[in-house]
Amino acid sequence: xxxxxxxxxxxxxxxxxxxxxxxxxxxxxxxxxxxxxxxxxxxxxxxxxxxxxxxxxxxxxxxxxxxxxxxxxxxxxxxxxxxxxxxxxxxxxxxxxxxxxxxxxxxxxxxxxxxxxxxxxxxxxxxxxxx
Numbered sequence: 001x002x003x004x005x006x007x008x009x010x011x012x013x014x015x016x017x018x019x020x021x022x023x024x025x026x027x028x029x030x031x032x033x034x035x036x037x038x039x040x041x042x043x044x045x046x047x048x049x050x051x052x053x054x055x056x057x058x059x060x061x062x063x064x065x066x067x068x069x070x071x072x073x074x075x076x077x078x079x080x081x082x083x084x085x086x087x088x089x090x091x092x093x094x095x096x097x098x099x100x101x102x103x104x105x106x107x108x109x110x111x112x113x114x115x116x117x118x119x120x121x122x123x124x125x126x127x128x129x130x131x
Contacts, residue, residue: 005093008055011048012096015103018045022110032118038111049104056097063090 021034038045066087
């Protein structure tokens with residue numbers, strides 16, 4: 001399971017990197033290339049969103065399982081501590097998955113808006129050159 005969450009952490013880092021990179025003031029040429037690159041890999045970002053949604057649902061179910069776990073009649077301190085640790089991990093992973101899901105959708109939406117803006121600027125430049 002730890003390898004799975006390592007992959008998930010890489011996906012989170014990638015989504016945050018792309019989101020921050022879209023808002024950094026860059027020259028127009030670099031920003032246009034980035035927008036086109038993201039547009040080309042839009043299906044990958046939507047795939048990441050779906051994977052994160054699946055992970056979020058899975059961890060929500062784990063969180064509910066640990067929240068209602070009563071034990072086998074033994075309510076020792078060690079058993080309670082272990083149960084609370086597992087519940088905390090499930091809740092943490094649930095919020096990470098949900099955040100990454102939302103950020104992936106935000107990146108796709110922002111990129112489509114920026115692409116339309118870029119295309120309109122290009123059309124304005126072409127029309128100005130014709131005059």
